[in-house]
Amino acid sequence: MTCPPHHPPLVFSPEVARAQDEGRAIVALESTIITHGMPWPQNLETARSVEDAVRAAGAVPATIAVMAGAIHIGLDTGQLEALARTPDAMKLSRADLAVCLAQGRTGATTVAATMICAHLAGIAVFATGGIGGVHRGASDSFDISADLQELAQTPVTVVAAGAKAILDLPKTLEVLETLGVPVIAYGQTALPAFWSRDSGLTAPLRMDSAAEIAAAHRMRAVLGLKGGQLVTNPIPEADEIPLREVLPVIEQALGDAREQGIRAKTVTPFLLDRLFVLTEGRSLSANVALVHNNARLAAAIARALITV
16 A cells, blocks of 8 residues: 655555554564664564564564665565665665655665654554664764654654663663653663663663553653653563673674774674674574564553553
């Protein structure tokens, strides 16, 4: 299903279109985890298994990507594999989404771009791995992810395992608080840190059920508040890499990035790849587990939102 002229160029997969017609719960999924977050073939395997996790939890997955001048809300099997095999896909955020569309290129959506596209498509809940944030050394580089500003202006509830632990987590939390973004820890008071359940920071808010989170989402709309919610869902205990173990590895990877002059959008993919090597694949296994965990919680929130 496509949109008429002079409307956002949205193309809905048959599965997502049916779900919208039937008023079913839908969960948006990003696509940079496929093109920039994992190697082939784990990227395709993970994308498929995360979609299956959403379905098993009672919702419909809508993986979002830009292809041939259109925003695809949901990808079929062939499109998903084609994206997973596209090494030069653009990494899209708010700044370059329109350019990618206008040029008819292929692009994978970051947290910020996925939020924009999900909102255009009428999808209120989005599951990802971890959000971007304030990079270490940002006082000199000014490297701060557009994800934070997007959370402050686009009304989508984002379920993540916290900000990626390669970032400056205290500064990321401070910026989110300054921007007025609700940061909710699910089922615990500690703010999780992606691969680790406890970052050493306390989350500003805590909620223990999907129904509570859905109620807060609705109330923000009633109050006319801009922006979304960040739900930080800790990685399952059996899959985590405790912070004391992962921090030295992160420091080594950051040092490698500095030595090689890695900057801007290439930093995060480089660091994730180095961590995969340095942890002998453990970081990737944890990443897959936390994305599945987030998909299940997002599905529960999406179901709660359509419950009258």
